[in-house]
Amino acid sequence: MRLKHSILLIAIILIIDQISKIYIKTNFKLYESVEVFSWFKILFIENEGMAWGAKIPGSYGKIILTLFRLVAIVGIGWWLWDSTRKKAPKVLLIAIALIFAGAMGNIIDSVFYGIFFNESLGQVATFLPESGGYAPLLKGKVVDMLYFPLYDDILPEWIPIWGGERFVFFEPVFNVADTAISTGFGILLVFYKKAFPKKENN
Numbered sequence: 001m002r003l004k005h006s007i008l009l010i011a012i013i014l015i016i017d018q019i020s021k022i023y024i025k026t027n028f029k030l031y032e033s034v035e036v037f038s039w040f041k042i043l044f045i046e047n048e049g050m051a052w053g054a055k056i057p058g059s060y061g062k063i064i065l066t067l068f069r070l071v072a073i074v075g076i077g078w079w080l081w082d083s084t085r086k087k088a089p090k091v092l093l094i095a096i097a098l099i100f101a102g103a104m105g106n107i108i109d110s111v112f113y114g115i116f117f118n119e120s121l122g123q124v125a126t127f128l129p130e131s132g133g134y135a136p137l138l139k140g141k142v143v144d145m146l147y148f149p150l151y152d153d154i155l156p157e158w159i160p161i162w163g164g165e166r167f168v169f170f171e172p173v174f175n176v177a178d179t180a181i182s183t184g185f186g187i188l189l190v191f192y193k194k195a196f197p198k199k200e201n202n
Contacts, residue, residue, distance in 0.1 A: 001090040006080055006097040013101035017176040018108065021143040025113070026127055028145075030120040039150050045173050046120065046141035066110040066138045073107055076100045091187060092195040098184030105177030106142050113140035144173045 028044040035041050048062065080096045114135025117125040125134075135141070151169040155162050188195055 001084075001093045003081065003084045006084065006093055009094070009097045010101040010104070013098070013176065013180050014105055014108075017101075017105035017180070020145065020176055021105075021109065022127070024145045025117055025120065025125050025143055027124060028120070029122060029124055033147070039148060041147045041149065042145050043147040043173050044120070045144050047144050048141050062110075062139045066107070069103065069107050069110060073100065073103050076103060089194055089197065091191045095184040095187040095191075095195060098180045098187070102177040102179070102181030102184065105175070105180070109142040110140050111138055113143070114138075115140070142175070142177075144175045144178070146175060146179070147173045 024042070024044050028042075030044060030046060033041050033043040076096065076099055080093065080100055083092055083096060113133075115133040115137055117127060117133055118129040118131065119125065119134040148170045149168050151167065153167065155165055155167045157163045
């Protein structure tokens with residue numbers, strides 16, 4: 001797998017990711033949802049921080065997180081280039097390309113969406129609004145919309161501790177970029193031996 005193939009894969013994922021996010025941002029109000037199936041919904045939320053909504057506290061927390069992501073993407077890019085140069089296994093290059101594309105997709109939101117769009121709470125956002133965006137550069141929020149509540153019901157009373165309480169599985173809301181990152185890491189875990197073959201001793 002050559003570097004141009006990795007770049008093509010990255011470009012395809014980024015295009016799908018950004019088209020889906022821009023569509024949601026310019027057609028949905030924040031927290032608006034559409035039920036596709038009973039187990040799959042399009043639910044528009046915005047993530048201010050890391051995975052699972054975790055945040056770095058403080059007024060500069062968001063900037064620190066975005067800068068960290070930018071440094072990380074440079075490292076992942078170098079890893080992809082170096083692995084291609086060393087003719088690493090195809091499965092490793094695919095995994096790195098997926099992780100890079102996903103990270104880049106969410107970085108675009110964090111860096112630019114604050115100045116590209118206005119607020120989505122109570123209204124459908126506008127692209128490049130005359131009044132300006134909802135946040136300065138590096139303080140944008142990541143757009144999430146894929147929600148799979150495979151189980152959403154009240155647990156039976158006989159279950160210890162949680163019996164009688166509402167339980168949702170799978171509760172996190174994510175996006176195409178998150179899917180690419182998770183798939184990339186999943187490939188590395190499942191195909192670890194193929195991705196990192198041991199060198200035979202001469």
